[in-house]
Amino acid sequence: MPIIDSQVHAYEANTPKRPWHSVPNWPPHVTGDEMVAAMDKVGVDGAIFISAFSMYQYDASYAVEVARAHPNRMAIVKPVNPDDAGVDDVIAEWKKTPGTVGVRIMLTKEGKRDPKDPGLDRIARSALRHDFPVNILCWDNLEAGTSLIDRHPDTRFILDHLGILQPRVPPAPSEPWADLPKVLDLAKRKNVVIKVSGACTLSKQPYPYSDIWDPLARVFDAWGFERCLWGTDWTRAFAVVNYEQGVKPFLETDRLSASERAMLMGGACAKAYGWSPKKS
Numbered sequence: 001m002p003i004i005d006s007q008v009h010a011y012e013a014n015t016p017k018r019p020w021h022s023v024p025n026w027p028p029h030v031t032g033d034e035m036v037a038a039m040d041k042v043g044v045d046g047a048i049f050i051s052a053f054s055m056y057q058y059d060a061s062y063a064v065e066v067a068r069a070h071p072n073r074m075a076i077v078k079p080v081n082p083d084d085a086g087v088d089d090v091i092a093e094w095k096k097t098p099g100t101v102g103v104r105i106m107l108t109k110e111g112k113r114d115p116k117d118p119g120l121d122r123i124a125r126s127a128l129r130h131d132f133p134v135n136i137l138c139w140d141n142l143e144a145g146t147s148l149i150d151r152h153p154d155t156r157f158i159l160d161h162l163g164i165l166q167p168r169v170p171p172a173p174s175e176p177w178a179d180l181p182k183v184l185d186l187a188k189r190k191n192v193v194i195k196v197s198g199a200c201t202l203s204k205q206p207y208p209y210s211d212i213w214d215p216l217a218r219v220f221d222a223w224g225f226e227r228c229l230w231g232t233d234w235t236r237a238f239a240v241v242n243y244e245q246g247v248k249p250f251l252e253t254d255r256l257s258a259s260e261r262a263m264l265m266g267g268a269c270a271k272a273y274g275w276s277p278k279k280s
Contacts, residue, residue, distance in 0.1 A: 003043060004265070007161075007198075008035055008048070009050055010052075012062060026236070030235045043251075045266070075101040080105070087123055088125075088126040125152070127155055138159070138163065142183070149189050158229070163186065168240070176202040176203075177202065177215045193227040194228055197233045208252065213255045229264075
């Protein structure tokens with residue numbers, strides 16, 4: 001089974017050619033080539049490249065370039081704009097673009113978007129029509145995400161980052177798993193799968209982050225390994241863990257059987273996105 005990282009962000013340096021919308025606490029650049037090199041170093045076969053909203057907003061042109069350069073290693077997802085009345089045309093065009101496997105909605109509290117915004121429903125209906133899963137970032141705002149998921153039971157959703165707010169810098173929050181009961185309840189919805197991405201950033205212990213496994217075991221029990229997609233969320237997680245530290249704890253832990261590891265670290269992701277990397 002190939003190892004597939006369900007969420008990475010690559011980007012160019014901040015230049016007038018492709019300026020950043022904001023400047024997060026990330027490295028000055030992690031290009032597609034650099035991301036693939038980091039994957040090669042630790043044995044990751046492929047990745048779902050989520051166009052970085054903080055830098056590029058709804059412009060996924062760099063992701064398209066990377067997918068063109070690395071078609072066997074990267075599949076791509078773009079955020080789409082609920083305020084765009086023509087978003088169905090945007091999604092239809094995205095579907096025609098080589099390497100695309102989904103769209104993304106940003107539904108965090110800081111965005112202050114009404115959970116009943118008709119633009120969200122417009123995206124969910126369009127994604128169903130074009131057979132795309134909707135990646136949804138609603139950490140610290142799970143009620144809003146759940147409301148959308150429940151309104152569209154036929155649309156496929158992929159819950160980003162365990163549905164749990166994760167730190168951009170250390171240390172971990174005092175109660176990093178406080179929203180876990182809500183995440184477990186959401187598992188009852190059969191039209192959603194969950195990314196077990198960025199989990200290492202929730203650890204209060206040093207590498208290899210042994211305190212993540214008890215709460216993750218509850219996630220695995222509630223969702224089932226066939227609905228859990230491992231990922232690093234690198235480079236957003238850059239200031240907390242490096243890429244190798246986001247990968248190796250899952251490769252080396254004795255808390256997973258070989259079949260569980262294969263499903264978590266590749267099989268479930270391939271099923272959810274309908275894509276697998278091709279080894280050269």
